[in-house]
Amino acid sequence: MANLVIDNVKKRYGETEILKGINISIKAGEFLILVGPSGCGKSTLMNSIAGLEDVSEGRILIADKDVTYTSPKDRDIAMVFQSYALYPNMTVEQNISFGLEMRKVPKTERDVEVQRVAELLQISHLLDRKPAQLSGGQRQRVAMGRALARRPQLYLFDEPLSNLDAKLRVEMRTEIKKLHKKLGTTIVYVTHDQIEAMTLADRIAVMKDGEVQQLGTPQEIYDNPANLFVAGFMGSPAMNFIPANVIEKEGTPMLELATSSTVALPFPKSETLKDYIGKTILLGLRPEMITEPQPHKEGQPFVTTTDIEVEVTEPMGADTMILTRVNDAEINCRSNPMYPAEAGSIIKMMFDTSKAVAFDNESGERIDI
């Protein structure tokens, strides 16, 4: 168990800068998720933490020890790979104990450790098999077992679930979360799946183009995205971005919304919009904040009910997504499946702007912070 400090880490390949000064610091026992689109540098950062790639600049500290130039095997970390990277010629047991063997742990201790890990992951019955004889989920468990056996200070997971089918992925996700709760280990976990990021992380680092866009708890990132990219990346379906004119009404800036009729939406931190009066901003509103009229919300501040025209409905079981156009932008609304919404009809919807955010139309940065 150890803390991890990434201090202004840069990585260059010739002219191209892959990592442009990464600063992340996590406490012992914390679960950090690096998330971002492919090519954002998250895997490079992971490899740098592992020591599989050298950094061009900056420092990496594990347990307050500078390991920037330490070889991978002396960093006391274990990694779970996307392809599992199980040694094909070895049995499950040998796979799990290989790292211990390399560290000259006596055979009897190795056996005890293998048993412990196998029981923890429920793979005791597979110990004599070769990786080729295992299913995807079983391989995944063995790969985790190999990491757990050495009890390292830091665990790295490189997209460990992306090779599993959807159902198994959800199962393993829960299992990893349980395991983390049980063992209290420090974990850095790379994924491009924002649901994995939301469900697993203590903190999420959203990356793009070799830079950390935002580092925060899942809820912070969800409710308070630092910029347009983070807002659009996290959440499924994605946040709606509605270009809206800022108008002044009774001294407070409000947002003009043209659906079937035109209304003015109130905005929580309206004073931040003062400079934008007469201009267009991007209003960020999550689909679940646009719903069928809910009686208990009636009369609350920042709640506006208006008519919209339904373009398409997508029933998802628990909710029905309603697609409509507002200010010429296509938006998603999340409504109760019982609420009647025929394609082409005009229905009443409730816009709750209490958690709305505003972005500069040009730079994509948050305005209302």
Added chain:
Amino acid sequence: MSNLNSTSKKAVGRKTSGLDKVLRVALYTVLIIVAAFYLMPFIVMLITSLKDVEEIRTGTLLSLPASLHFDSWSKAWSSACTGSSCGGISPYFMNSFQIVLPAVAISTLVGAINGYVISLWKFRGSDFFFAAMLVGCFIPFQVILLPMAQTLGWLGIANTTTGLVFVHVVYGVAFTTLFFRNFYQSIPSELVKAARLDGAGFFTIFYRIILPVSTPIIVVTVIWQFTQIWNDFLFGVAFSGFDTQPVTVALNNLVNTSFGGKEYNVDMAAAIIAALPTLAVYVFAGKYFVRGLTAGAVKG
């Protein structure tokens, strides 16, 4: 199980139309003709080696021996004259083994390590290094004869078995590197990363993880190198001494040495003996050969 049986019966009992049968017969006829065509030289060699000289002179090429004479084989093996010595080809046969076995082993091992480095421990310029190695595959034998003779002289191993082993290793490494590199290209580099994090070093990873999965390509390389080196004549004739000639050179000498009439039966027996080891290697490991050659080549 019963299900399986009934379906297989159905497949066998499928009605074959008349045309199908005709085509099938035609197919096998062609195959048999082609096979016979390829086997013919060997059959001629075999029956010629079993006739005596008199019968060869009077009979036709394809006529079967009236009685079997194995003395040409023993003569070829132990008493036929190759140049000025008359001890058969057996000493040279042993020479060939002394050249081939170490040369195959060393070139395969070096190729494996080269391929391992080029594919899985990429360094700055490793692709260039590989391209440079590849050029070695296209250098004709004749080109390196003189510089190699010079080098062997400097190293003090001219006309020795060691010298020939050296030549074959140097010349063979380009090919073996290519084979192993292509094979290891299909091994995920994450395997090496995982092993490094587990604490294994360069050679431990090679020995414990990479080599155990390399059987198909090792077989291919061994077959390739074995046949190449065993069948080599040019290096053998250029760089060997009188006592260190490989069997190919001795066979040539045997065929070209004649006192009185030509003993075709002895020539044929000697030629078959000289070809037996490569034949054996193909028979025992042939199925791996095709499998290994296509590995890596047809990677998705």
